[in-house]
Amino acid sequence: MAALAPPVAAIRVAVRRALTGLPGSGPVLVACSGGADSLALAAATAFVAPRLGRAAGLVTVDHGLQAGSAERAAAVVAWGREAGLDPVESVRVEVAGRPGGPESAARDARYQALAEVAGRHRAAALLTGHTRDDQAETVLLALARGAGPRGLAGMPARRRLDGVPLLRPLLDVSREQTRTACAVLGLSPWEDPHNADPSYARARVRADVLPGLVRALGPGVLDNLARTARLVAADNEALDDLAAGALDAVREPGGALSVPGLAGLAPAVRGRVLHAWARELGAPPAALSYRHVAALEALVTGWRGQGAAHLPGGIRVFRRADRLTAVGPR
Template identity: 85%
Template structure:
């Protein structure tokens, strides 16, 4: 018997780890664009899932942004049906008119479609093909934006999205491994032209910045960036636990937060408390930025009688003596 190619074996092991411990019942869904990363993930899941007694389905999203996108999506679904995916679904989404730039709008539309299909099918998880290289790009982009620890933590291996677990099994798998796995398995990935379009920041990082870093610092820089994301994510989780306890202790019996309880907190914890509280009040997470939290913090640490702070979502917060309280719609 021929030995299993190392890239194929590594991806199957990563998928098995991700699927182990999931609840039984509904199918596992793979989000597949037809690119090398998601195609290698799909092939590995089609092999691993049945051996764990799980049904596996596939969803491919047609964003309608390129000529021939509908035909490519149907080709991915046809391959999936032949590979044993049940169901293999194509979902068409509308990207135009959504907030943010084209990348953010397409991402929002894609995740909305994935969670809707997962809900309809009772799926226990959705798997995406983000790799170590994607994680490294995410960390570099976060650094360039001046993001805090949440940005530097990159993409989590698991997150809840509209009640559906979203899993990223390949965050420790390199892009060269997914390409090699596709070649070994005889799969023909689609090359998305958006991935090399210099008008997108991520494409410029992929084509220019990361190769320059690898040349200057060696190939280990990719693993190191991804490791940084894991370490920061662990620190974030610990600080978030502390912040949740601090938020509970700071609640005022009449509503809002007690300023004396906030003043005594470490800045890193206080910022998380105020961020979490702002979200409770109805500020949309995607619109809630550093400057909003800093304005709330000024009501705590630099108050000199100033008026209310405006937050996204029409929320306003005012300091009344030793209490922060919402004065807008919540």
């Protein structure tokens, strides 16, 4: 018996780890664009899931942004059925008219469609093919934006998408491994032209910045960036737990917050408390930024009698005596 190629084995092991112990009896669905990363993930899931007693399916999203996108989606669906995946679906989404830039709008449309399909099939989980290289790019982009610890934590290996677990099994697998796995398995991945379009920041990081870092610092830089994301994510989780308890401790009757209580918190915890409180008040998480939390912080530690801090969603926060109070939607 021929030995299993190491990249194929690594991807199957990663998928097995992600699926082992997964609760629920529904299928797992792989989000597959037809690119090397998601194609290798789908092939591994088609092999591993049935051996764990789990049905596995596939969903591909047609953004309609390129000529031939419908044909590409149809080809992915046909391959998925040949690979024994079931259910297999293609979903067309409209990107135009959504808020944000083209990347953000396409991502929002894609995840909305994936969540809808996963919910309809009562999926136990949705799997995406993000790799270690994607994680390294995410960390660099977050660093460039000054995103802070939440951004530097990169993409979580697990999170919930409208109530469905979203798993990223390949965050410790390289992009090159997925390409090699596809070649070994005789799969022909699709190359998304957007990945090489220099008008996108991520494409510039992929084409220029990361290769430059590898040349200057060695190939281990990709692993180090991904490791940084894991370490920061663990720290964030601990700080968020502390902040949850601190938020309860500084609450005043009527939903206000105690200024002396806030002032006594460590800055890292206080910032998280104010961020969480702003979300509770109804501030949209995607619109809530560092400057909004800094304005709340100034009401606590830089008080000079200034007016309200304005949060997204039409919310105003005032300091009245030793309390922070909010006016606006909840």
